Amino acid sequence: MSRSRLCSVLMLLALISALPLLSEGPKKVLYIDSYHQGWPWNDRIADGIRKVLDDTDINFRIHYMDTKRNTAEDFKVNAGLKAKELIDSWKPDVVIASDDNAAKYVITPYFLNTEIPFVSCGINWDASIYGFPATNVTGIVEVNLVDKMLRQLSRYTNGRRIGYLASDTYTERQDAEHYKSILGIELTEEVYVTSYPEWKKEFCRLQEGVDILIVGTPGLADFDYQGAEIFVIENTKVPTGAMNEFLMPYALMGYMKVPEEFGIWAAQSALQILNGTSPAEIPMVTNHRFELILNLRIADRLGIVFSTGLLKNAKILR
Incomplete structure (x- = not known):
């Protein structure tokens, strides 16, 4: 067999052996x-x-x-x-x-x-x-990146008592358990409510009993979202945080997952x-x-001035 013919045969064999790979797509x-x-x-x-x-x-x-x-x-x-x-x-x-x-x-x-x-x-x-x-x-x-949020919120208070306010649902209770068991967060007080009047009452009470408040999902049939926004501005006394963007009218700071x-x-x-x-x-x-959200109206209420660096990297709610 000539050398050129041998090369042609070898090339053909190589192509044939590659066909299964090519057919895979x-x-x-x-x-x-x-x-x-x-x-x-x-x-x-x-x-x-x-x-x-x-x-x-x-x-x-x-x-x-x-x-x-x-x-x-x-x-x-x-x-x-x-x-x-x-x-x-x-x-x-x-x-x-x-x-x-x-x-x-x-x-x-x-x-x-x-x-x-x-x-x-x-x-x-x-x-x-x-x-x-x-x-x-x-x-x-x-x-939820609540541990990172709490570290940031702790800059605006000298106390370490952490409260949690949410609707009385399995999901909200489980979130609190995960905060404690997985993230190692010590919650001073957990409050689960079943109505909007109860939510307002406990919100005000917790302002006197904790140094930082985590605002969980209300999930209440009678919750007044617009009224609650005014209520929170008037009654917030401690730094508050939330993990859902739709809750940001009611919290100072939010750390949103991406x-x-x-x-x-x-x-x-x-x-x-x-x-x-x-x-x-x-x-x-x-x-x-995370995506950081800052509520400047609540910041004004608390007399908090955020650093330029924090404002630069945050979504601002005015």
């Missing part, structure tokens, strides 16, 4: 959203994912479970089954899944410790209840997995970025 990443398109928090998570993946040739797809608008248990179970069927048929190389329902109704019952790699994001406080981390699951857990952080971390982890890293080799983390 782009890698596929599936994002399972527990909620629906148009839900602001999760849409911003998706924006974070796209920010990382848009410059790649990855085939990216979103599947919505719609369990925010449909809360019945049978709907959630069926939504989890539909997501499983999509994974089985589309065969993504990595699955990113946001929020607790995707974990509870998709990953844990069908895929825990299987070969399909998952990156979870947005599970509240404790992922171990779903069996994470696992051999095929890593993730970023969502926590949803894009979850999407960016999840997408970057997905790329690591596609490059050969096992999910088990990627430690689970918690969020740490």
Whole structure:
């Protein structure tokens, strides 16, 4: 066989051996959203994912479970089954899944410790209840950054007594338990109310009994949001903080979680997995970025003057 013919044969064999790789096409990443398109928090998570993946040739797809608008248990179970069927048929190389329902109704019952790699994001406080981390699951857990907020608020008071005021719901009580058990925060007094008049009464009482007040979600059917804004300006005596933006008319300072952080971390982890890293080799983390909001009307009420540096990096509520 001539040398030129031998080279041609070798080149042909190389091309043939590469055909299976070429036929695979782009890698596929599936994002399972527990909620629906148009839900602001999760849409911003998706924006974070796209920010990382848009410059790649990855085939990216979103599947919505719609369990925010449909809360019945049978709907959630069926939504989890539909997501499983999509994974089985589309065969993504990595699955990113946001929020607790995707974990509870998709990953844990069908895929825990299987070969399909998952990156979870947005599970509240404790992922171990779903069996994470696992051999095929890593993730970023969502926590309130109340400890960072309290460190900032402590600059404006000499006392260390911390109060918590919220509606009497399971979620608010659980948040307080997590503040204590996970973040190590000592709450001097916890108050859970069932009506707007009770909320006003306890708000005033706590101004005399604590040095810092965390304002939880009211969640009350009779809560007067506009009236409460005037009431708070007139009756605030101690620095107050909140963890949700819609509560900022009633608090001096807020530390808001950044949803894009979850999407960016999840997408970057997905790329690591596609490059050969096992999910088990990627430690689970918690969020740490925040958006600072300052309420200048309450600051004026308390005689607090924020530093230029703090104002420069904050969203201002006037």
